[in-house]
Amino acid sequence: MPVIVILGGGFAGLAVAARLERRLRPGEAEIVLVSRENFSLFTPMLPEVSSGEIEVRHVVTPIRAQLRRTRFLLADVERIDVANRRVEYRFVLTHSGGALAYDHLVLALGSSTSTFGLPGVAERAFPLKSLEDAEALRNRCVWLLEMADSIDDPVRRRRLLTIAVVGGGFTGVETAGEIFELFRSVVRFYPNVRCDDIAMVLIEAGPTLLAGLPAKMGIYARRVLEGRGITVSTGDGVARADADGLVLQSGRRIETETIVWSAGVAPSATIAQAALPLGKRRGVAVERDLRVVGEPRVWALGDCATIPDGAGGFYPMTAQHAIREGPRLADNLIATLRGGALQPFAYRSLGMMAALGGRTAVAELPGGRVLTGFPAWFLWRSYYLSRLPGNDRKVRVAIDWTLDMLFPRDIAELRIYARGAGLESVVSPEARRP
Numbered sequence: 438m439p440v441i442v443i444l445g446g447g448f449a450g451l452a453v454a455a456r457l458e459r460r461l462r463p464g465e466a467e468i469v470l471v472s473r474e475n476f477s478l479f480t481p482m483l484p485e486v487s488s489g490e491i492e493v494r495h496v497v498t499p500i501r502a503q504l505r506r507t508r509f510l511l512a513d514v515e516r517i518d519v520a521n522r523r524v525e526y527r528f529v530l531t532h533s534g535g536a537l538a539y540d541h542l543v544l545a546l547g548s549s550t551s552t553f554g555l556p557g558v559a560e561r562a563f564p565l566k567s568l569e570d571a572e573a574l575r576n577r578c579v580w581l582l583e584m585a586d587s588i589d590d591p592v593r594r595r596r597l598l599t600i601a602v603v604g605g606g607f608t609g610v611e612t613a614g615e616i617f618e619l620f621r622s623v624v625r626f627y628p629n630v631r632c633d634d635i636a637m638v639l640i641e642a643g644p645t646l647l648a649g650l651p652a653k654m655g656i657y658a659r660r661v662l663e664g665r666g667i668t669v670s671t672g673d674g675v676a677r678a679d680a681d682g683l684v685l686q687s688g689r690r691i692e693t694e695t696i697v698w699s700a701g702v703a704p705s706a707t708i709a710q711a712a713l714p715l716g717k718r719r720g721v722a723v724e725r726d727l728r729v730v731g732e733p734r735v736w737a738l739g740d741c742a743t744i745p746d747g748a749g750g751f752y753p754m755t756a757q758h759a760i761r762e763g764p765r766l767a768d769n770l771i772a773t774l775r776g777g778a779l780q781p782f783a784y785r786s787l788g789m790m791a792a793l794g795g796r797t798a799v800a801e802l803p804g805g806r807v808l809t810g811f812p813a814w815f816l817w818r819s820y821y822l823s824r825l826p827g828n829d830r831k832v833r834v835a836i837d838w839t840l841d842m843l844f845p846r847d848i849a850e851l852r853i854y855a856r857g858a859g860l861e862s863v864v865s866p867e868a869r870r871p
C-alpha cells in the first residue's frame with residue numbers, strides 16, 4: 438500500500454489529510470501526519486488570546502479528534518531526504534528518533550517569524566505566532582502593569598508602559614488594538630498607573646497600514662487606532678533594538694521594554710535544509726497543481742510553499758488560501774495514484790478582515806467592497822467563529838466573548854507561562870526581571 442506522509446498539522450496539513458480520508462478507498466493508501474504539536478491552532482484569534490479576551494485552550498483543536506484514518510506522530514521533523522524518499526523525525530516527548538519512508542510527501546510546515554537579521558531584534562522582540570507567544574505576551578502586559586505600579590522612577594515607568602508593535606499588516610493592527618484594550622480594561626486595578634501613562638506605538642515601514650488591501654481599509658484602520666490614542670508611525674522601519682528600546686531607520690528612538698514583532702514571516706526553517714527548489718519568499722517552488730518543481734512525488738502548500746497564481750503573481754500566505762489548497766492537492770495526489778489528470782489550484786480571495794478592538798473592524802468583501810465599524814466587527818466574529826474547528830470550541834469562544842462584555846479581563850500573572858522576549862528563549866521569571 439502506498440504511504441502518504443504529511444508534514445505539519447496546521448490549516449494546510451489538516452485540510453489535505455481530511456480530504457484524503459474522505460476520498461481514498463479502504464486499502465488504497467496509508468496516511469501518516471507528523472507535527473510537533475498535538476493540536477491545530479486557529480491563528481486568526483491569537484491576538485485576542487494575547488489580550489486575554491479568549492482563553493488560551495479555546496483556540497486549539499486536538500489533531501487526533503479531527504482525523505479518523507490518519508496515523509499521527511507527535512514529532513519534530515528533522516530532515517527531509519528527497520533522494521532516498523525518507524523523512525527523519527524525533528518524538529517530542531521521548532526524544533527518540535525515527536524515519537519514515539514515503540511514496541508521496543506533502544510539505545505543510547508553515548512559516549516562522551523573520552526579523553530580517555536586524556541587530557538586537559530577535560533577542561528582544563515578542564513574536565506572535567504560537568500559543569505560547571500569545572500567552573507570554575498577555576502575561577508580559579500584566580507584568581508591565583504590576584512593575585509600573587511598584588516603582589517610583591517616572592522615566593522607567595513611562596518606558597515600561599510604552600508598547601511598540603512592529604508591522605502594520607492585519608496581525609500587527611489587530612494586536613495593537615487588542616493589547617490597548619487589555620490595558621484600558623484593567624488599568625483601574627493599578628492606583629499608580631493612569632490611562633494616559635500607557636503609550637502604544639504601531640510601526641510600519643511602508644507608507645500605509647494593511648498594505649495590499651484596498652487603500653480605504655488602511656486609512657480607516659489608522660483613523661480608528663489614532664482616535665483611541667494609539668500612535669501610528671508609517672514610512673519608517675526598524676533599524677535595531679536594544680535593552681531600552683528601538684531605533685527607526687530615520688534615527689528616531691522609541692523608549693520601550695516591550696517590542697511585539699509581527700513584521701515578517703519566512704517559510705519553515707526545516708524546508709531550507711531540504712534539497713528542494715525555492716521560489717519567491719524562499720518557500721518551496723511548486724507547479725500550479727501543487728507538485729514541487731521537478732519532484733513528482735513531493736507536494737507543498739500553505740505558508741511553506743510559493744504557489745503561482747497563473748497571472749504572474751503568487752498566492753498570499755493566509756489560512757484562507759491554505760484550507761482551499763488542501764483539497765486541490767489531495768485530489769491531485771489521488772489522481773496521480775489512479776493515473777488521472779491533475780488540475781491547477783485556482784482561487785479568488787473572499788477578502789480579508791482586521792478587528793481593531795472596541796467592537797470595530799474593517800473588512801474587504803468579495804468584489805473589493807469595504808465594510809467598516811460595528812457591522813464589519815460582527816462579520817469578523819461570525820465568520821471566524823463558524824470557521825473554528827470543533828463545536829465545543831465554538832461554544833467556549835462564544836462564552837469568552839460574552840464574559841468579556843460583562844467583566845474586566847483577568848490580571849492574574851501566571852508564572853507558569855513566564856517567558857522573556859526573544860524568538861526562542863524561555864527563561865525563568867528571575868532571569869527576565871531586571
Ligand SMILES: Cc1cc2nc3c(=O)[nH]c(=O)nc-3n(C[C@H](O)[C@H](O)[C@H](O)COP(=O)(O)OP(=O)(O)OC[C@H]3O[C@@H](n4cnc5c(N)ncnc54)[C@H](O)[C@@H]3O)c2cc1C
Nearest residue numbers: 445447448449473480481513514547739740754755756757
Ligand atoms: C497572529 C496571526 C493571525 C493570523 N490571522 C489570519 C487571518 O485572520 N486570516 C488568514 O487567512 N490568515 C491569518 N494568519 C495566517 C495563517 O495563520 C497562516 O497563513 C496559516 O497558518 C498557514 O497554514 P499552514 O498550515 O501552512 O501553516 P501553520 O498553520 O503554521 O501549520 C504548520 C504546522 O507545522 C508544524 N511544524 C512546523 N515545523 C515543524 C517541524 N519541523 N516538525 C513538526 N512539525 C512542524 C507547526 O507546529 C504547525 O502545526 C494569521 C497568522 C498569525 C500568526
